[in-house]
Amino acid sequence: MIDISVVIPTYNRKDILLRTLKSLIDQTYPKDKYELIVVDDGSTENIKEAIEGFVRAGRDRPQPDISYLRQDPSKKGPAAANNLGIKSANGKYILLMNNDVIADSRLIEEHMKGHIDPCTGGFKTRPNIVQGRVINTSSMEDLGKKHKGYTGGYSDFSFGYFTTWNCSLSKEILLKAGLFDEDFRNLCWEDVELGLRLRKLGIKQVNNKNAFGYHFRHEFFIKDIGWVKDKSIKMGGNAVIYYRKHPCLEVKISTENFWLPMMMHSIFSSIIRLVGKDRILAFMGRSEKDGRHKLLAFMVGMAGKYWFWTGIKQARKTK
Numbered sequence: 001m002i003d004i005s006v007v008i009p010t011y012n013r014k015d016i017l018l019r020t021l022k023s024l025i026d027q028t029y030p031k032d033k034y035e036l037i038v039v040d041d042g043s044t045e046n047i048k049e050a051i052e053g054f055v056r057a058g059r060d061r062p063q064p065d066i067s068y069l070r071q072d073p074s075k076k077g078p079a080a081a082n083n084l085g086i087k088s089a090n091g092k093y094i095l096l097m098n099n100d101v102i103a104d105s106r107l108i109e110e111h112m113k114g115h116i117d118p119c120t121g122g123f124k125t126r127p128n129i130v131q132g133r134v135i136n137t138s139s140m141e142d143l144g145k146k147h148k149g150y151t152g153g154y155s156d157f158s159f160g161y162f163t164t165w166n167c168s169l170s171k172e173i174l175l176k177a178g179l180f181d182e183d184f185r186n187l188c189w190e191d192v193e194l195g196l197r198l199r200k201l202g203i204k205q206v207n208n209k210n211a212f213g214y215h216f217r218h219e220f221f222i223k224d225i226g227w228v229k230d231k232s233i234k235m236g237g238n239a240v241i242y243y244r245k246h247p248c249l250e251v252k253i254s255t256e257n258f259w260l261p262m263m264m265h266s267i268f269s270s271i272i273r274l275v276g277k278d279r280i281l282a283f284m285g286r287s288e289k290d291g292r293h294k295l296l297a298f299m300v301g302m303a304g305k306y307w308f309w310t311g312i313k314q315a316r317k318t319k
Contacts, residue, residue, distance in 0.1 A: 001033070002033065002034060002035050002065075002089075002090040002091040002092075003029075003033045003034060003091055003092060003093060003112060004029075004033070004034045004091045004092070004093040004094070004095050004108060004111065004112060004115075004168065005034065005035050005036075005037055005085075005086075005089035005090060005091035005093070005094055005095065005171075006024055006034065006035070006036045006037065006095045006097055006108070007037050007039065007082060007085030007086060007089060007094055007095070007096055007097070008020065008021075008036065008037065008038050008039070008085070008097050008098070008099050009039045009041055009078045009081035009082055009085065009099065010038060010039070010040055010041065010043065010047060010081075010099040011040075011041045011042065011043050011075075012043045012044060012045045012047075013045075013099055013100060014043075014045045014046075014047060014050050016099065016100045016216055017038070017047070017050075017099045017100075018050060018051075018054055019102055019216075020097070020098075020099055020100065020101060020102060020103070021036060021038070021051070021054060021066065022054075023102045023103040023104075023105075023107075023213070024036055024064075024097075024103050024107075024108070025058065025063050025064065026105055027103070027105055027106070027107065027108045027109065028105055028106050028108075028109045029108040029109045029112065031062045031063055031064045032064070034064050034091065034095075034108055035064050035065040035066070035067065035089070035090060035091060036064055036065070036066045036067070037066075037067045037069065037085045037088060037089060038051060038066070038067070038068050038069070038099075039069045039070075039071065039081040039082070039084050039085040040068065040069065040070040040071065040081075041071050041074060041075060041076065041077065041078065041080075041081045042070070042071060042073075042074020042075045042076075047068070047070075048068050048070065051066060051068050052068075054066075067088065069084055069085065069088060071084060075185075076182065076185060077182070077184060077185035077186055077187070077190070078164075078180075078184075078186075078187050078190060079180035079181060079182050079183075079184045079185070079190040080180070080182045080185075082096060082164065082179075082180050083179045083180050083182065086171060086174055086175075086179060087179075089171055091171065092123065092170060092171060092172075093111075093112070093115055093168050093169065093170050093171065094168060094169060094170070094171050094174060095108065095111055095166075095167070095168040096164040096165075096166075096167055096168070097164070097165065097166055097213070098164065098165050098166075098215070100215060100216045100217075101134060101165055101166055101213040101214065101215050101216075102213055102214040102216060103166075103213040104210075104211075104212050104213060104214075106210065106211075107132065107166070107211050107212065107213055110132070110208050110210045110211035111130050111132065111168040111208070111211045113208070114128065114130035114168070114206050114208055114211075115128075115130065115168070115170070127169065127170050127172070127173045127203060128169070128203060128204045128205065128206050129162065129167055129168070129169045129198065129203060129204070129205040129206065130167060130168045130169070130205075130206050130208055130211065131162075131163070131166070131167045131205055131206070131207050131208070132165075132166035132167060132168075132208055132211035132212055132213065133166070133207075133208070133209045133210075133211065133212035133213075134165045134166050134212065134213055134214075134215045135212060135213070135214050135215065136214075136215050136217050137214050137215070137216060137217065162191050162192060162194055162195025162196075162198060162205075163191055163192075163195075164191040165213075165215065166211065166212070166213050169198075169203070173198070173201070173203060176201065177194060177197045177198050177201060177203075178197065179194070180193075180194050181193055181194070181245070183241055183245075184238050184241060184242075186234035186235070186237065186238055187231070187234070187235070187238075188234070188235040188238045188239075189235070189238040189239055189241070189242040189255070190238065192242065192254075193242050193245065193246070196246060196251070219293075220296065220297065220300055221288065222281070222284055222285050222288050222296075225281070225284070225300070225303070228300060228303060228304050228307070229303070229307045231304075232303075232304045232305075232306075232307035232308045232310075232311060233307050233308070233310055233311035233314065234311060235308050235311060236307070236308040236309060236310060236311020236312040236313075236314070236315060237311045237312075237314065237315040239255035239256070239257055239308070239311070239312055239315075240255070240257060240311075240312055240315035240316055241315070242255055243255050243257045255312070256308070256309065256312065257312055257316075261309050261312070262309065262312070262313065264309065265306065265309035265310065265313065268302075268306045268309075269306075272306075280299075283299075284296060284299055284300075287299070
């Protein structure tokens with residue numbers, strides 16, 4: 001019997017995905033008690049072939065079942081990809097993970113501790129979310145050394161209640177909550193929106209700092225600025241979708257979908273017109289060349305925030 005199914009949506013990123021799968025095979029939890037499900041959201045890379053090769057290469061040692069699913073039509077987004085994986089899962093519990101989180105060897109075991117009653121040794125009758133920890137790193141050589149950074153957990157009183165980087169809960173509760181809302185076709189807010197519905201069902205969260213993994217985050221280069229812009233605008237669009245579905249004060253504040261951020265966006269727009277986009281990009285390029293990475297990171301963060309607000313404004317004009 002499968003206790004827990006690990007669902008990993010992916011779009012390309014083949015190399016880091018294989019590192020993630022390797023870390024999930026090298027687990028202390030019994031190999032016959034969990035499975036791995038990779039859901040391909042229409043990658044241009046041959047993810048299926050890569051996974052098949054990975055499975056063949058590991059046949060000389062015990063490993064869990066590894067399944068490959070491809071969304072059709074493709075590019076429906078992470079919400080739909082997660083749903084496909086959840087519906088196909090054989091486990092009583094679902095562990096949701098990003099494709100770029102390298103798991104500690106005890107991650108699955110630690111997640112299952114949150115679902116097992118220590119007195120009876122059986123599954124808990126009262127369901128909960130087990131939220132693991134995620135440690136940011138840009139160096140594979142640092143794995144096992146760093147234990148600081150983003151913790152990946154939220155309190156029950158936080159606006160952000162649920163993240164899919166590294167968390168687990170029962171398949172039954174996910175189905176009862178209605179799974180992820182597939183109106184979210186881009187990354188961001190689809191997990192928080194599901195978390196809001198889980199909270200309304202009375203599902204509590206338990207943070208386990210020992211259920212941790214390393215989130216591999218590439219260092220930023222100025223050539224990536226277009227990717228930051230596109231992602232941030234889409235995040236803003238998803239924020240508006242979230243607020244339209246749940247038009248309450250806490251969602252309005254958490255998505256920054258109110259007058260103050262919009263006023264800040266107008267101020268930023270005036271500054272950009274005054275200084276000039278080309279001059280700003282040139283300054284960022286010099287900062288990268290001179291090794292002023294903290295300054296560059298700050299400017300990229302501000303640019304991302306500006307484009308996030310841009311996405312909100314654009315989405316608010318549509319119905």
